[in-house]
Amino acid sequence: MTTPRLFIIIPCYNEQDVLPITAPMFLEKLKGLARDGKISADSRVLFVNDGSKDKTWEIISDLAKQDEHYIGISQSRNRGHQNAVLAGLMEAKDKCDITISIDCDGQDDINAMDAMVEAYLDGCQVVYGVRSSRETDTFFKRATAQGFYKFLAMMGAEVVYNHADYRLISSRVLQEFANFKEVNLFLRGMIPLVGFKSTSVSYSRAERLAGESHYPLKKMIALAVDGITSLSVKPLRLITGFGVFVAIVSFIGVLWAIITALLGKTVAGWASTTCIVCFVSGVQLICLGIIGEYIGKIYMETKQRPRYIISQRTWEQD
Ligand code: UDP
Ligand code: MG
Secondary structure (H helix, E strand, O other): OOOOOOOEEEEEEOOOOOHHHHHHHHHHHHHHHHHOOOOOOOOOOEEEEOOOOOOOHHHHHHHHHHHEEEEEEEEOOOOOOOHHHHHHHHOOOOOOEEEEEEOOOOOOOHHEEEEEEHHHHHHOEEEEEEOOOOOOOOHHHHHHHHHHHHHHOOOOOOOOOOOOEEEEEHHHHHHOOOOOOOOOOOHHHHHHHHHHOOOEEEEOOOOOOOOOOOOOOOHHHHHHHHHHHHOOOOHHHHHHHHHHHHHHHHHHHHHHHHHHOOOOOOOOHHHHHHHHHHHHHHHHHHHHHHHHHHHHHHHHHHHHHOOEEEEEEHHOOO
């Protein structure tokens, strides 16, 4: 096997503080891997600017001028992390043999790339980066992130535990993945669906080197909802199950009401009636909301809008 050409894919959104620190680290890693003969010398670091509002794109353009190993593409506007990674993967798939996607904030240990590439050379087509510990995360982030994976699993969305979006994917897998046309993206749940031989490599997660997280609780919840609704219909089944349960309880309640009425023991019963009405209407609204979430997804899918729009490429500039 010839040495594979690697593209390191790095989504960047308002990362002007951290990019100047981490970009040379990625390049050093790339060159190190090439020196060790694991990847070919024409490998690249591909930045995907996700419609940043600060100087991120200027920094990327400058880097591209400094060293030919740096290249960058820019999305026409901010579309979110998942779409940025997808744009990078799709851009890279015909240009390289393997891709490694990684965040640009230095939280994911770049030294895990050695093991990832080695696993590829041993025949794996997908290598998941898995966090071995979360000691550097705040207690809150750790707890919510763990809750996130547990909840996803409970709701029938199988994902690799503690794996985010740090992974190696071969272009072979990307060619097949390109046929997954859905607009609702949840990459970490979708890549396993493509199949092929895979393995995981563990690494410890560090703190962000600079700048701030773009994943506050609100976005994490949104990502979890997206993950569940794009991978599984279990919530709909749970609703049905719950509906059956409530129906049975109601039936018993109705029997009880009729019997007590016939026996002439009708109670004032205002409190119990109110409670039941409140409870059932609350449950119904939640169920409608869940169903609405799926209908919303169908609506977005039927539009078939493009999942990313690339407005600029560093190698196409003047
Ligand atoms: N990111 C992006 N678009 C966004 C939000 C984030 O491309 O709309 C990128 C960001 O630049 C970083 C990665 O996604 O490289 C992960 O974001 P962040 O580090 O803020 O999330 P956390 O690690 O705290 O979960
Ligand atoms: Mg981060």
